[in-house]
Amino acid sequence: MPAFLAYAPQGADKGIAMAFFGKDELGKQTELRKENLPRHVAIIMDGNGRWAQRRGMPRTFGHKAGVEALREIIRHSSDLGIEALTIYAFSTENWKRSVEEVGALMGLLLEYFTKELEELHREHVRIRILGDIDAMPKGLERQQAALHAAMARTRENTGLQLNIALNYGGRQEIVWAARKLAKRVAAGELSPEEISMDVFAGELYTSGLPEVDLIIRTSGEMRLSNFLLYQCAYAEFYKTDILWPDFDQKAYDEALLSYAKRNRRFGGV
C-alpha cells in the first residue's frame, strides 16, 4: 500500500494533468499523472452477498451498500478525468437468482436512475446501457423506461462516459455484432474483406469508446464472467480481496496506482 496519497483539489480543471504521489515498497516515489491513468476502467463489482452475510443480513442489504460504493467510484472517476467507466450491474445469467434478489436489484436500479439522473447530468456524465434492455422480463417496464430516459437525457454529455452493463453477456454481444455485419454484407453494403477489427468494434455496445485499459474485480475472484470479452483483449487485470461495498476511493486509487506502474507491452517486448 502506498505510504501516502495526496490529491489535486476536487474540481481542479480536468484537462490539466492531476498529480498525486505514492511511495512503493522500495521507497521510490511514483508520480501518477493524468497521462498515467487508464482511459477506460471496467469493474466487476463482486462480493455484495458475502459482505451482507458476514453481517448476518440478507444479500439484498449488500446490494444496497454496493450502490453507495458505486456512487463514490463514479464521482472519483469523474473528478480524476477518467474518460470511460464500465460497470457490471447485471448479467444475462443473473436472472437465475431468487425472485427476491432479482426484484431487489431491479428496485435499486429504478431508484438509482430516478434519484441520481439529474445530478449525473449536471456533472456532464453520459450514460449508456450495455445489454439488451428491451428483452428484460415483463413487469420491468418502469425500469426499461428509466434506462431509455437516462440515455436520452445524457446523450450529448462529454464528461465521464458511464456504461452500465445490464442484461449483458459478452459472447452474446460478439455474436450480435457478427450477425449485424452478416446482414450488412447480405444487403451489399459491405464486402467481407472490409470487416476489420475497427469495423467489428463499431458494432459492439461500446462503439466509439476507447478499449478497456484496466479491469478491476473485487472480492478475490479471478474470472471474466462473460464481461467485455472483446474489449478486454489487452486490459490489465487488477484483483483485490476487498468486497465491493468496501471498495472506496482509497482502494480505487491503489488500483490506479498499480496500473500506472505497469509496463504494457501489447504483445511486444
Ligand code: FPP
Ligand atoms: C455481485 O455480487 C454483484 C451483483 C451481481 C450486482 C451488482 C449490483 C449493484 C452494486 C447495484 C445495482 C447497480 C446499479 C447501477 C444501481 P454478488 O451478489 O455475486 O456477491 P457474492 O459473490 O458475495 O455472492
